Amino acid sequence: MKDLKGLYSALLIPFDENGEVKEEGLRQVIEHNINVSKIDGLYVNGSSGENFLLNTAQKKQIFKFVKEVVGDRVKLIAQVGSLDLNEAVELAKYATELGYDSLSAVTPFYYPLSFNEIKHYYKTIIDATDNSMILYYIPFLTGVKISLDQFAELLEDEKVIGVKYTAADFYQLERFRKRFPNKLIWSGFDEMLVQAAITGVDGAIGSTYNVNGQRSQEIFRLAKEGKVAEAYELQHEANDVIEKVLELGLYQTLKEILKVKGIDAGTCKKPMKSFDPAKLAEVEKLVKDYNL
Numbered sequence: 001m002k003d004l005k006g007l008y009s010a011l012l013i014p015f016d017e018n019g020e021v022k023e024e025g026l027r028q029v030i031e032h033n034i035n036v037s038k039i040d041g042l043y044v045n046g047s048s049g050e051n052f053l054l055n056t057a058q059k060k061q062i063f064k065f066v067k068e069v070v071g072d073r074v075k076l077i078a079q080v081g082s083l084d085l086n087e088a089v090e091l092a093k094y095a096t097e098l099g100y101d102s103l104s105a106v107t108p109f110y111y112p113l114s115f116n117e118i119k120h121y122y123k124t125i126i127d128a129t130d131n132s133m134i135l136y137y138i139p140f141l142t143g144v145k146i147s148l149d150q151f152a153e154l155l156e157d158e159k160v161i162g163v164k165y166t167a168a169d170f171y172q173l174e175r176f177r178k179r180f181p182n183k184l185i186w187s188g189f190d191e192m193l194v195q196a197a198i199t200g201v202d203g204a205i206g207s208t209y210n211v212n213g214q215r216s217q218e219i220f221r222l223a224k225e226g227k228v229a230e231a232y233e234l235q236h237e238a239n240d241v242i243e244k245v246l247e248l249g250l251y252q253t254l255k256e257i258l259k260v261k262g263i264d265a266g267t268c269k270k271p272m273k274s275f276d277p278a279k280l281a282e283v284e285k286l287v288k289d290y291n292l
Ligand code: SI3
Pocket: 010, 011, 043, 045, 046, 047, 048, 049, 141, 166, 187, 188, 189, 190, 191, 205, 206, 207, 208, 242, 250
């Protein structure tokens, strides 16, 4: 199996006003990620891909198109988690046949499911293919919390190679690292990359790496080498960017940054609102000031 460590962009997807995928724009976003952001891989159909607003055909269209454009140039992880377990299985098979390096699935959300139900969900997806699985843990959006012992149960399956951990619980992260030294952890909060790197994660997956990849690679490298003060200098810069992006609207503003750089990053899928054009000058200033 490929070494899946490293920094991944949670791929942004350009949409037109009707909510259809703009394939030529997507090609440009992918090329920017590979050639300019210098990421190690792409996390496809995650939160940043507005996945939970898409129908099955669109999810498949994106998996297929991304693989065609990327080939084997960078690593590819397919997020297939869905409240419709049949859809999750269908997508898992589809992405595996396309050659995705690993699957990932968000914890099932909305309905308060028992841990046994969550286990069954993962087992069903995992058993459908021979691909590996990365748990996608993002409790602030899903409302689903998993204890260390419950993680241990999910990780018993050898095909579960690790977790994409989007939580700021650094105590649990430390306990996880100590207890499962052979499993992989990708940090999910770009604004806490230094802290995650010091805690021993193997990589990171995030939305802002689409536009701030090289600086983030440097943060990760410096923190891993123990050059914490230097890493923090760059994290401060990254967090200036992230703070502004969150203020103006996360995915809309990341797309707007790409547009300022000449990339047709489209708009967000409704009901997400579009970028407010009155704020364009603020984005242009951000790109200039932080050399994005
Ligand atoms: O596509 C994805 O699944 C993600 O990008 C998850 C990732 O953890 C991002 N979280 C969300 C909700 O978008 C972060 O990269 C996040 O955008 C960033 O840290 C800014 O808060």
